[in-house]
Amino acid sequence: MTSAERRQRERTEMQALIRETAMRLFTSEGVENVSMRRLAEAIEYTPGALYSYYKDKAELLYALHVEGFAKLHALQLTIDPKSPPLARLRRCGETYLQFAFENPQLYELMFISRSIMPIIEEQCAWDQGLRTYDFLRTIVRDCMAAGHLPNGELEGATYAMWSLVHGAASLVLRGRCPVIPEGQGHALVRQAYEFFMRFLESKTTVGPS
């Protein structure tokens, strides 16, 4: 059995090498500029070899997508669960934006790219995404309970919060910031988020359901 084990180990190691190399190429040359051929060349193999480790390019991207969500969730877990709800909400958005700007290629895969969607729909593999989304929802619920947000429509409120940060990040990542000089998009995003959070913090709603 020791030999079969080694083969298995080498397989997963090879998969890891492929993922790491792909991620490295993505960050240095952009997601859409990395082909299977270039990736194969980078690990000094033939393109065909890749397909015995990942059935698809989509499946490889999906694997990175999963790693990305793990990374994002780890970032979420740095938020002190004992801090006040509104402070947690603020930090939650901040970590999200931080993740987006530090890992733009990964962010693209996770929230913008359409290439991995077939796989997600096929095997209903939303677990990764749902976990981070649930994290946000819980915070929003706590904010409602604490009277910082009007009660009711928890799902809508959570989605609004997500929309705000995703919209802000993705517009910058896709270069849709006509107002801002160039590469100054981050500052505008921070300013927008700050504006929104300060508005929230300055109000306190005590509305019933």
Place this chain on the structure above:
Amino acid sequence: MTSAERRQRERTEMQALIRETAMRLFTSEGVENVSMRRLAEAIEYTPGALYSYYKDKAELLYALHVEGFAKLHALQLTIDPKSPPLARLRRCGETYLQFAFENPQLYELMFISRSIMPIIEEQCAWDQGLRTYDFLRTIVRDCMAAGHLPNGELEGATYAMWSLVHGAASLVLRGRCPVIPEGQGHALVRQAYEFFMRFLESKTTVGPS
């Protein structure tokens, strides 16, 4: 000269035919499933012929992008400029979302796709986008003046507003709605936007700069 004029007219007519056919194919088969070959086949020409009317695929897409912004701006102009600022802000977001959902392929071109960015950066052709953005900014400014939003940081506030609706729309268009069954994303977006606007409408800030 009458002949040269006719030639010119036929040229622009051909360009229009190309754009219309492209738009039709996009809406029926999705942006990324339409190649220059298929487009050429649809207008019963050879692929190469397209390149004497548009130098690039990017330039063709950019032409559609311009048309899209004209359409969006026309929609903005249906908003009554004499209605209260907050009502205008509400309508502004609603028309934006309406546009996104009624023209998903066009929306993709205008706010998500990266293929047209080279052209925009090259000739600094932000006029179209800036006009619709200025429209929003003016409304936000009026809302600040009327005390519905805290004063100061006009740019950040405008961008936050845009981020909210763009984020909400693009997450649905890219299929990132794990919570929602399928094709029900519009309802979630409407719910989120409604939540946000109601929160805004229930508060009135009278803060100084």
Place this chain on the structure above:
DNA sequence: GGTCATCGTGAACAGTGTTTAATTATTGAC
């Protein structure tokens, strides 16, 4: 040593955007 499965290769297929030489069609002048 012989058998067998796994792994990697190289070549191919179908598709993409794009260019270019050659061909066709159309125009304007005589």
Place this chain on the structure above:
DNA sequence: GTCAATAATTAAACACTGTTCACGATGACC
């Protein structure tokens, strides 16, 4: 009407893309 110039269109190619598959090599087990 004929002929030269000009414009429009084509066919073929180039360099890519993701992907598949028969073949050969390599190592593991008996």
